[in-house]
Amino acid sequence: MLVNMTDRAPTRTAGRVRTYDALAIPLTDDVTETALRLMEAAADAFADKGFHATTTRDVASRAGLSPAGVYVHFASKEELLFSICMRGHTAARDMIVDAAAAADSPVDALAAIMTNFSRWHAEHYRVGRIVQYEFAHLTPAHREAVMGLRKEIDAQVRSVLLDGIGRGDFVIDDVPHTTLALMSLCIDVARWYQPGIKRTPAEIGETNGRLGLRLAGARWAAT
Amino acid sequence: MLVNMTDRAPTRTAGRVRTYDALAIPLTDDVTETALRLMEAAADAFADKGFHATTTRDVASRAGLSPAGVYVHFASKEELLFSICMRGHTAARDMIVDAAAAADSPVDALAAIMTNFSRWHAEHYRVGRIVQYEFAHLTPAHREAVMGLRKEIDAQVRSVLLDGIGRGDFVIDDVPHTTLALMSLCIDVARWYQPGIKRTPAEIGETNGRLGLRLAGARWAAT
DNA sequence: GCCATGACTAAGCGCTTGCTTAGTCTTTGA
DNA sequence: TCAAAGACTAAGCAAGCGCTTAGTCATGGC
The missing domain is CATH 1.10.357.10 (Tetracycline Repressor, domain 2)
Structure with a gap:
């Protein structure tokens, strides 16, 4: 695949994020419930408002997290869209x-x-x-x-x-x-x-x- | 028509803006060259970046105006899109x-x-x-x-x-x-x-x- | 039990954005 | 000619935004 999410600089979250392949499709059943929830929340918000008019605060609150919580699971807002x-x-x-x-x-x-x-x-x-x-x-x-x-x-x-x-x-x-x-x-x-x-x-x-x-x-x- | 742009509060620009009907279609040939230029610039920017990711500064500079110049001719960014x-x-x-x-x-x-x-x-x-x-x-x-x-x-x-x-x-x-x-x-x-x-x-x-x-x-x- | 890791938070950074305000300059009409 | 209106500007406001940082807490492995 063209894209590998391990391009992201290693942080404390690198181990968890790397359980996705580049397709952002779960390789196994160990995708976290939180990441799924974030994707669903993002889809909801993007459909309502469009990508750019959707704030990460909005996605986070729809998923029941704080704004910074999005970045534990996804490198960026764009990465959510890509997923x-x-x-x-x-x-x-x-x-x-x-x-x-x-x-x-x-x-x-x-x-x-x-x-x-x-x-x-x-x-x-x-x-x-x-x-x-x-x-x-x-x-x-x-x-x-x-x-x-x-x-x-x-x-x-x-x-x-x-x-x-x-x-x-x-x-x-x-x-x-x-x-x-x-x-x-x-x-x-x-x-x-x-x-x-x-x-x-x-x-x-x-x-x-x-x-x-x-x-x-x-x-x-x-x- | 459902919408009448004279809803906008009277300003010094009310006379000029009111030469459009609610369809934002020129009623006569007295639509200003500047307003047309702004619409074209906005269309260009919206097509490139999407509505929300397009800034009024971008539209203005594509049309050769200062950022505030947009508001002489259109009440808002949304009004440009509507036009x-x-x-x-x-x-x-x-x-x-x-x-x-x-x-x-x-x-x-x-x-x-x-x-x-x-x-x-x-x-x-x-x-x-x-x-x-x-x-x-x-x-x-x-x-x-x-x-x-x-x-x-x-x-x-x-x-x-x-x-x-x-x-x-x-x-x-x-x-x-x-x-x-x-x-x-x-x-x-x-x-x-x-x-x-x-x-x-x-x-x-x-x-x-x-x-x-x-x-x-x-x-x-x-x- | 202890330590490392992962999930998450509150706070904040640096910058951006749509729009307003107060001004200048030009054009138009009486 | 003069005043009003219109076209436009520079500067700025208030709010917002994606993302980072430094911390807490819970869990898992040794």
Whole structure:
């Protein structure tokens, strides 16, 4: 991985902080309950106010700590944002890989990806907005790490499309652009979804599953 | 309109500031060159750094003024953001209304809307990002004004779809959701577009025009 | 039991930020 | 011509902000 959090100067907290890998994903179950609580608090505050308008005091108090307590577990406010982005993208990547692996055909795989990814963005629209809107506040190295995961997601979807084209299930002029368009349907749910609207996340997922097949020119999608 | 900038307490600058209407759109050609310059500078800075991380000093210096100079023309930093959002949305609304009016059929109207709106988001991806990502920093009243324009845009697209359904040109299960999906294709271009990529804004527009007709289940779109 | 480590705190640092105030200079209108 | 208005400035205010430092307390290992 591109980033190693041991870059941080050794302090009394170095041993604990180093239990994370660069993905800020727990390697084992020994991630502290406090660090998790901080990430959740930060996600909450960032979603409410945006990254820069969120103070570390706000994050700390939401997590029930003093302001300096944040720095026991994270090197900086940006590191908190990075952790949230990496967790979100890793979850999305895994979901897409699993959906594709479980499907019997490219058509099923695409429908499952669209359905699940769209539902996820509705259910997690707040994290989805953070991940999109606050991306520019990451350090260049951290942005690169996040882009790596985005590219994996893109590549997985693209390979489903190519497989479907190969089998004659999809009719697509421009695969890269169609991939982007499919991803747009899913990702943009985070922008327009809000709790209380008539459609449930599951319904949104299903509708986008069908619409995605239309975009791919799936044979039976036009009816 | 919901908001009237004359709410601001009278100062020596009240006369000048009141030449804007609540849309922050120039009513006549007497908008000052300085105010325009400030809006452009703010858009630049907001796109680079985000709203909250942008200082009024930064905006002022980009516009060639002292920090206090911003307040001669705008009541607050937020008012600058509001102006930018309203100008962007008004331009988009007008573009969509014009495209629909110039078309001979719902199919042509939808293709034109998708093509032009997508191209606009590529060409103005920085303003597009500001408008999406910084929306939450507007005051509630200003957000409501912006939402009003968004609803007009949505309604225009929806009426094209309904017209097409009525003529048998489109096959759509869920009109509101399909409207959102069509808008997602266009709006999300601002997220993924960056200068230097292979596709030009015009090409992106054309491809999205075709993909939009697929989403609408246009009869010949599947071939 | 003792010492080292880790989790956490209160206090504070040095700097920044949106905005205001009191002024100067230029332009406009009577 | 003169006064008022408008465009703008330099200076400053009050509050805030990410982060550091020096300390306390609890836990775990020897």
